[in-house]
Amino acid sequence: MKRNKKERQNLLKKTIEEMPFTTDEELAGKFSVSIQTIRLDRMELSIPELRERIKSVATHQWNETVKALPIDEIIGQVVDLELDKRAISILDIGPEHVFSRNRIARGHHLFAQANSLAVAVIDDELALTARADIKFTRQVKQGERVVAKATAAGNDRKGRTAVEVESFVGTEKVFSGVFTMFRSTDYKGESSNENSD
Amino acid sequence: MKRNKKERQNLLKKTIEEMPFTTDEELAGKFSVSIQTIRLDRMELSIPELRERIKSVATHQWNETVKALPIDEIIGQVVDLELDKRAISILDIGPEHVFSRNRIARGHHLFAQANSLAVAVIDDELALTARADIKFTRQVKQGERVVAKATAAGNDRKGRTAVEVESFVGTEKVFSGVFTMFRSTDYKGESSNENSD
DNA sequence: TCCAAATTAAGACTAGGTACTAATAGTAAT
DNA sequence: ATTACTATTAGTACCTAGTCTTAATTTGGA
Numbered sequence: 536m537k538r539n540k541k542e543r544q545n546l547l548k549k550t551i552e553e554m555p556f557t558t559d560e561e562l563a564g565k566f567s568v569s570i571q572t573i574r575l576d577r578m579e580l581s582i583p584e585l586r587e588r589i590k591s592v593a594t595h596q597w598n599e600t601v602k603a604l605p606i607d608e609i610i611g612q613v614v615d616l617e618l619d620k621r622a623i624s625i626l627d628i629g630p631e632h633v634f635s636r637n638r639i640a641r642g643h644h645l646f647a648q649a650n651s652l653a654v655a656v657i658d659d660e661l662a663l664t665a666r667a668d669i670k671f672t673r674q675v676k677q678g679e680r681v682v683a684k685a686t687a688a689g690n691d692r693k694g695r696t697a698v699e700v701e702s703f704v705g706t707e708k709v710f711s712g713v714f715t716m717f718r719s720t721d722y723k724g725e726s727s728n729e730n731s732d
Numbered sequence: 733m734k735r736n737k738k739e740r741q742n743l744l745k746k747t748i749e750e751m752p753f754t755t756d757e758e759l760a761g762k763f764s765v766s767i768q769t770i771r772l773d774r775m776e777l778s779i780p781e782l783r784e785r786i787k788s789v790a791t792h793q794w795n796e797t798v799k800a801l802p803i804d805e806i807i808g809q810v811v812d813l814e815l816d817k818r819a820i821s822i823l824d825i826g827p828e829h830v831f832s833r834n835r836i837a838r839g840h841h842l843f844a845q846a847n848s849l850a851v852a853v854i855d856d857e858l859a860l861t862a863r864a865d866i867k868f869t870r871q872v873k874q875g876e877r878v879v880a881k882a883t884a885a886g887n888d889r890k891g892r893t894a895v896e897v898e899s900f901v902g903t904e905k906v907f908s909g910v911f912t913m914f915r916s917t918d919y920k921g922e923s924s925n926e927n928s929d
Numbered sequence: 930t931c932c933a934a935a936t937t938a939a940g941a942c943t944a945g946g947t948a949c950t951a952a953t954a955g956t957a958a959t
Numbered sequence: 960a961t962t963a964c965t966a967t968t969a970g971t972a973c974c975t976a977g978t979c980t981t982a983a984t985t986t987g988g989a
Contacts, residue, residue, distance in 0.1 A: 539935095540934090540935070540936095556787070558975090558976065558977090559976075559977075560976085568936075568937090569936070569937050569938080570937090571936070571937055571938070572935080572936055572937075574977085574978090575935085575936080584976070584977055584978080585976065585977075586783065586786075586944090586945095586975095586976070586977075587977095589783075589786055589787055590753070590786055639860065641847075641848075642847050642851075642860065642861040642864075643840060643843055643844035643847045643848065646840055646843050646844075646847070646864075647840035647843075647844070650838075650839050650840045650843070651838075651840065654839075663836065663839070663868070663871060664839040664868050665867070665868055666866060666867040666868060667839075667843075667864070667865075667866050668864075668865050668866075669863060669864050669865075669866070670862070670863040671860070671861050671862055671863060671864075674860060736966095737965090737966070737967095755944085755945065755946090756945075756946075757944095757945085765967075765968090766967070766968050766969080767968090768967075768968055768969070768970095769966080769967055769968075771946085771947085772966085772967080781945070781946055781947080782945065782946075783944095783945070783946075783975090783976095784946095
């Protein structure tokens with residue numbers, strides 16, 4: 536049961552890395568040594584106390600939270616929406632959207648803003664992008680605010696709707712595209728023509 | 733300065749939601765009341781003590797960690813790359829990529845995978861997407877693995893390179909697109925023709 | 930066997946609380 | 960004015976999971 540000091544300390548380090556929320560008491564039990572020994576070990580290994588460990592995990596992740604959240608749910612903030620007609624959203628380009636080398640916004644974020652706006656403007660339970668023809672007409676830098684405007688062209692042929700999206704920084708057009716959207720009305724699952732399988 | 737009870741409690745709730753790592757002492761200072769009042773408020777609002785709040789943030793986020801990281805850096809994992817020729821990446825569609833309603837992958841994730849692969853395949857310091865013509869040919873469901881294959885068409889006319897990207901689930905094509913890429917060689921900042929401003 | 934390292938123990942102190950009791954201030958109704 | 964009630968403040972004892980320090984014990988190796 537009783538390992539020697541070195542062995543125990545290695546294991547202790549690994550244990551705490553894997554389960555940072557373990558008290559000295561639990562660790563003492565686990566290694567069949569006294570609490571004091573665990574504390575000496577932590578001292579030697581420069582491992583902070585439980586509460587500090589928890590705090591650092593929490594604050595680390597806390598800073599990532601804002602980054603992690605909006606990616607999936609809101610790409611840009613919708614400021615105007617009239618279903619099946621038009622929608623406007625704004626997206627402030629922060630450090631999480633740019634290439635670190637040159638602070639230029641990565642294309643897929645502009646696409647994501649436009650695409651999610653195209654999805655949002657469709658007045659339907661299920662709307663999916665079938666195709667898109669897009670142009671990036673000017674680079675967007677960190678700190679700039681992108682305003683995307685979507686207008687539903689309305690001409691449904693075969694259950695599809697074309698949505699035009701144009702994005703601007705100030706008066707300059709930075710992105711434009713036409714999104715062809717499927718909609719669930721008269722939609723029957725899986726593949727749906729186009730050059731599918 | 734001194735708000736009434738209701739007002740203070742509302743503000744307290746918001747404050748703690750926004751900054752969970754605040755002690756009762758700091759809160760008491762902020763609202764110019766005693767620590768005991770803050771504690772009564774927390775009791776009434778069922779807000780746990782600081783250490784419990786930290787712990788819940790830590791454990792919550794602990795589970796999200798894996799989700800949070802890859803979004804910005806690696807959209808899909810590159811498994812093969814020969815610069816200026818071809819590249820392959822795989823992306824496993826998890827719950828973070830899909831609409832919660834129907835578990836169908838959101839378009840911008842497929843786009844992001846393809847786009848970042850197109851950027852990666854360009855043998856240059858700076859590569860940016862100028863335009864893209866894309867098709868979503870089959871929906872991708874949660875749990876499926878998307879393999880994206882990019883081939884650089886090579887025909888540089890005016891410093892641009894066309895990259896063809898096709899994405900598959902198994903043998904089925906789910907996405908295809910042509911990305912027209914700028915490259916930094918003979919690149920001179922700002923707008924670069926196309927129908928800019 | 931003896932020494933040094935390793936371990937355990939004990940005591941005083943800390944932060945950030947809980948739980949409980951009690952006192953005080955302010956307001957409204959009788 | 961007295962009572963009733965709420966809101967606030969104060970103080971005590973206790974808790975956890977530590978800290979830091981000093982001291983005593985155990986253990987392994989030459």
